[in-house]
Amino acid sequence: MNEPLQVTVQLGPRSYDIRVGEGLLSSCGSAVAGLGNISRVILVTNPTVDALYGDTVRESLEAAPGIESPVATVEIADGEEHKTLATVEGIYDRVLELGGDRNAVVIALGGGVVGDVAGFAAATVLRGLRVVMLPTTLLAQVDSSVGGKTGVNRPQGKNLVGAFHQPSLVLADTACLSTLSGREYSAGLAEVVKHGVVADAELLELLEQKTDAVLARDPAVMSSIVARNCAIKADVVSRDETENGLRRILNFGHTVGHALERLTDYKRYVHGEAVSIGMVAAARVSLQQGACDAAFVERLESLLDSLGLPTSLPAGLDREAVAGAVMHDKKASGDGVVFILTEGAGSCRQQLLDPADIAAAMGDSAAGV
Numbered sequence: 485m486n487e488p489l490q491v492t493v494q495l496g497p498r499s500y501d502i503r504v505g506e507g508l509l510s511s512c513g514s515a516v517a518g519l520g521n522i523s524r525v526i527l528v529t530n531p532t533v534d535a536l537y538g539d540t541v542r543e544s545l546e547a548a549p550g551i552e553s554p555v556a557t558v559e560i561a562d563g564e565e566h567k568t569l570a571t572v573e574g575i576y577d578r579v580l581e582l583g584g585d586r587n588a589v590v591i592a593l594g595g596g597v598v599g600d601v602a603g604f605a606a607a608t609v610l611r612g613l614r615v616v617m618l619p620t621t622l623l624a625q626v627d628s629s630v631g632g633k634t635g636v637n638r639p640q641g642k643n644l645v646g647a648f649h650q651p652s653l654v655l656a657d658t659a660c661l662s663t664l665s666g667r668e669y670s671a672g673l674a675e676v677v678k679h680g681v682v683a684d685a686e687l688l689e690l691l692e693q694k695t696d697a698v699l700a701r702d703p704a705v706m707s708s709i710v711a712r713n714c715a716i717k718a719d720v721v722s723r724d725e726t727e728n729g730l731r732r733i734l735n736f737g738h739t740v741g742h743a744l745e746r747l748t749d750y751k752r753y754v755h756g757e758a759v760s761i762g763m764v765a766a767a768r769v770s771l772q773q774g775a776c777d778a779a780f781v782e783r784l785e786s787l788l789d790s791l792g793l794p795t796s797l798p799a800g801l802d803r804e805a806v807a808g809a810v811m812h813d814k815k816a817s818g819d820g821v822v823f824i825l826t827e828g829a830g831s832c833r834q835q836l837l838d839p840a841d842i843a844a845a846m847g848d849s850a851a852g853v
């Protein structure tokens with residue numbers, strides 16, 4: 485097994501490492517034990533992931549010196565619709581029933597929902613516990629496990645209740661990618677494309693040149709891509725941890741994507757699919773605003789299509805509903821929404837836009853509507 489690739493998120497005394505490679509789950513115990521002073525470990529996962537990887541992780545943790553045995557496991561229901569305060573409360577109750585103290589460590593084993601929910605529980609129970617991310621989906625490995633965004637959804641929109649709570653360690657085992665469904669794998673690629681659009685033109689070219697290897701989940705190619713994405717996000721987070729400016733660029737495609745998820749009750753699209761549609765919509769808004777040219781919009785749509793991702797808004801979508809949902813975005817203010825416009829590969833800018841103008845631009849050019 486090759487040595488894992490490593491990226492560090494530079495946040496002074498709260499800096500932490502991201503390790504990327506095959507087989508990291510089977511050796512996670514020693515890595516977690518290295519954090520030191522651990523009174524108890526609470527493993528948060530869902531039934532599907534637990535069946536695949538739970539025993540491997542528990543055995544490694546319980547064999548590591550300095551970690552109390554047995555590891556307590558909390559299973560949460562799978563799916564975006566379960567990313568709620570009620571699910572978080574279940575984790576609170578388990579931690580407290582176990583007599584957890586401030587030296588307990590929460591471990592999130594799973595995809596984005598598990599990471600967001602477990603991270604928020606860790607951020608708030610006992611006023612804050614350490615959390616370790618063991619992301620098992622591509623989307624979580626390249627995006628949601630890094631940067632400390634945690635939270636839950638509300639009826640008004642996605643991620644409207646949460647906290648910035650940086651992990652103490654991230655271990656991205658790329659062997660997990662082999663067990664993902666084609667749909668979940670493609671959904672993760674949407675976030676990879678996003679990073680290329682906003683910050684790395686060469687990454688976009690790599691995806692275009694090695695599409696077959698990416699779709700085949702070539703281990704060497706994907707380890708490199710995951711590490712590259714983590715490095716992009718680590719750089720942005722190091723410079724703007726709490727999203728006061730620069731970090732907003734990572735929301736490219738998410739304003740419309742989140743609105744689309746909400747308007748379809750989180751059932752029609754998985755997150756990456758909604759982001760893919762949102763990126764194409766954002767590119768069309770960018771074209772209307774003079775930020776990019778039509779050739780780049782076509783290039784982006786072609787790449788997403790080649791990666792198996794949807795690019796068109798659903799037929800008959802109510803534009804007023806889109807505008808209303810956009811106004812519930814976290815980046816909304818009384819004057820409009822801070823929208824991320826693409827200026828072409830590897831470049832973007834922020835601009836305050838009226839939600840009605842966003843919806844109108846989508847309506848003018850959305851395919852199938």
